[in-house]
Amino acid sequence: MTTTNLADLYDLAPLDWARVTARLDAGFEQAPGGGGPDRHTCWLTTLNADGSPHVTGIGALWAEGSFWFETGLTTRKGRNLLRDPRCALSLATDVFDLSLGGTATLVTDPDVVAARAAEWSADGGWPCRVDESGTALTAEFSAPSAGSPPWHVFRIDARSAAAVETVEPGGATRWDF
Template identity: 30%
Template sequence: MVSWSEVEKSEPEFAAKVRRLFDAHKHKTIATLRADGAPRISGIEAQFTDGELTFGSMPHARKGADLHRDPRFALHSATSDPPDDDSSGWPGEAKIAGRAYFAEALDGSDEPEGELFRADVHEVVVTALNTEGTALVVESWHPGRGLRRVERT
């Protein structure tokens, strides 16, 4: 398992950028796989706590059932359009892919409030524009490979 803390240890500046993008908005989007293999997109909240990336699922939610059946996921930060007058002002967007593992039931007073999942991180990507706003910059981190940067015009 690769925890979020391993990304932070390997590439602290990159990890901080990813966290800023994820923490900029409360709601994110997660992709899971339905029983028939088709993708499912759902809204979700995610947290970086004690070196772990975690996210929850409400009781009986389809995304939780998806993750129990097939733990592969892709998590996407909220995104916004680049400013019309200065595209270099766009902060970019971040994505994390991996496998989700059940961590614990979130207990409520009368019935479970949901489930908490912990991420095994397989890939972290930031897509943004260069300083001039003239090229797309894709930074990606993989365990064992580290950080790579590609600039596309």
């Protein structure tokens, strides 16, 4: 990993990636009224076939050192990622704004899919479960932008990240992995 201080112009120290991941490990509530000023929203950017960006809010999860999300394969983000896995994710927490770029991988390992379902059910309050295929999720509801079930699990493998600290002393840092 290489670290680039984006705030040395202001004599601020680089941010510590371990502090960023520790904050993510603590969780970030995405229900209205549960965090941020009102909540924490994750924004996923994928690439349309013409190269233009497609940005949408998602219910992401931080686990095992990566961001995870689910979507139907026929949604625009699902189709985009199956064609071109490059993506970006952004999140504002109470102490920093974070963006990362990487690739999204469709995850079909039944044990991993079951682990994410358990985490979304316990931590995120979304009562999902593994469907009969063992490789996707189902539930009575999901976000309208996720499309109809089954919902497939994706993991984002970060290639780079940047954070801007929003509390004193401040700072901005980029990491390349």
